[in-house]
Amino acid sequence: MSLGSEVAALTAPEQLYDLLDPDVMWYSADVNSNDTCNGKDDAVACIERSLARGLRGRFELLGEAEDLAVVHPVLDPPEPPRPMCLLLRSRDGLIVEMRDFPDAASALHYAGIV
Numbered sequence: 001m002s003l004g005s006e007v008a009a010l011t012a013p014e015q016l017y018d019l020l021d022p023d024v025m026w027y028s029a030d031v032n033s034n035d036t037c038n039g040k041d042d043a044v045a046c047i048e049r050s051l052a053r054g055l056r057g058r059f060e061l062l063g064e065a066e067d068l069a070v071v072h073p074v075l076d077p078p079e080p081p082r083p084m085c086l087l088l089r090s091r092d093g094l095i096v097e098m099r100d101f102p103d104a105a106s107a108l109h110y111a112g113i114v
Helices: 003-008 013-019 040-052 104-111
Strands: 020-027 056-065 068-076 085-091 094-101
Touching: 003 013, 003 056, 003 068, 003 085, 013 020, 013 040, 013 056, 013 094, 020 040, 056 104, 068 104, 085 104, 094 104
Parallel strands: 020 094
Antiparallel strands: 056 068, 068 085, 085 094
């Protein structure tokens, strides 16, 4: 199963934890260093803060290419439309990079999928 398919099959955000490399980097949409997660512990803490606010959901796969997958968070309960997308880069079956994009077109372009 590809990384994108594996992430799209998750039924809870917490299931993403097992797919994170210990040294994963998660960059915000504006690459603000204050919003960058350095390592799995930071990434898990960020997700946990969202869960504590009541956000739940899943990921919709928008596209894949080689070691990259672009997913869109589908929130439950739904919030106002959020075009934000997430690019995932994998190595050896684990996510080593996560990068927020303001919309699907930007993420897919960055990944070379469109």
